[in-house]
Amino acid sequence: MGAPRPQKQTGWQDLVKSQIRRRYDYLCNADDFPPEPVARALKGGYDPDALSTLPEPVLAAYSGSGNPLADIDLSLFQNIADLGCGAGIDALLAAAAMPQSGQLIAIDFSPAMIARLTDAHVAMGRPYNIHPIVADIEALPLPNASVDLVIANASFNLAVAPALALAQAYRILTSGGRLVAADFIRTGPLPAEAAINPMAWSASIGGVMKENELTKALTSAGFKDIAITRHRNAPPVVAVQISASKPKISV
Numbered sequence: 001m002g003a004p005r006p007q008k009q010t011g012w013q014d015l016v017k018s019q020i021r022r023r024y025d026y027l028c029n030a031d032d033f034p035p036e037p038v039a040r041a042l043k044g045g046y047d048p049d050a051l052s053t054l055p056e057p058v059l060a061a062y063s064g065s066g067n068p069l070a071d072i073d074l075s076l077f078q079n080i081a082d083l084g085c086g087a088g089i090d091a092l093l094a095a096a097a098m099p100q101s102g103q104l105i106a107i108d109f110s111p112a113m114i115a116r117l118t119d120a121h122v123a124m125g126r127p128y129n130i131h132p133i134v135a136d137i138e139a140l141p142l143p144n145a146s147v148d149l150v151i152a153n154a155s156f157n158l159a160v161a162p163a164l165a166l167a168q169a170y171r172i173l174t175s176g177g178r179l180v181a182a183d184f185i186r187t188g189p190l191p192a193e194a195a196i197n198p199m200a201w202s203a204s205i206g207g208v209m210k211e212n213e214l215t216k217a218l219t220s221a222g223f224k225d226i227a228i229t230r231h232r233n234a235p236p237v238v239a240v241q242i243s244a245s246k247p248k249i250s251v
């Protein structure tokens with residue numbers, strides 16, 4: 001299936017996207033993340049021992065909706081991309097659990113987030129093959145079929161064109177590759193403000209799809225074996241775990 005090519009975005013999409021980027025840059029530069037990140041991460045399903053290995057600035061910036069790594073054996077993957085990695089909670093945990101020779105590309109369009117991840121990795125003594133990149137998940141600067149696992153935590157819902165972000169995830173996956181993500185869905189209409197206010201969109205709920213819309217978007221991107229599980233109320237949305245795979249192409 002041919003992936004949609006990145007297209008010129010509309011004025012509204014440009015406005016929302018730059019607002020989101022500015023918001024995450026601000027949160028990072030001002031250290032103004034929501035309180036109690038560790039309690040939130042534990043509620044999201046992370047292992048306390050794994051969390052205790054992470055530098056404090058990474059934990060402080062945790063902004064996910066769950067733990068995308070909860071149900072996956074990371075020792076099976078050699079090349080991983082974390083889309084919308086933030087300060088790198090999942091990138092660092094995945095890198096620690098994947099084979100030592102593995103490569104992990106961590107992508108976020110907020111330069112401040114990428115700088116926080118880079119600084120944390122340096123402070124840890126650069127133990128992993130992590131490559132942090134400032135880029136847009138709707139226009140990934142990665143070759144086709146270059147990673148065998150895509151992970152994402154609360155970033156697809158922020159994409160102004162989620163179908164494009166999912167299609168890009170599909171494009172960079174190898175045949176038989178996997179996608180695991182934590183994200184949000186909605187069960188009813190969002191507060192009206194979320195649809196018209198770029199600030200509200202950037203607060204993580206503007207692009208949230210209903211479960212059937214999300215399944216359809218994943219299917220349209222080409223994914224198979226789609227499972228949406230671990231539903232957890234997070235009013236006005238619902239946190240979920242997404243798993244899907246790129247079909248194996250036999251040659």
Ligand SMILES: C[S@@+](CC[C@H](N)C(=O)[O-])C[C@H]1O[C@@H](n2cnc3c(N)ncnc32)[C@H](O)[C@@H]1O
Nearest residue numbers: 024062063064084085086109110136137153154
């Ligand atoms: C809710 S935060 C989650 C960060 C991280 N995954 C975590 O769990 O802590 C979403 C992240 O996605 C990034 N993001 C949103 N839209 C993006 C886009 N179009 N391209 C790249 N990054 C994006 C934001 O800058 C932010 O760091």
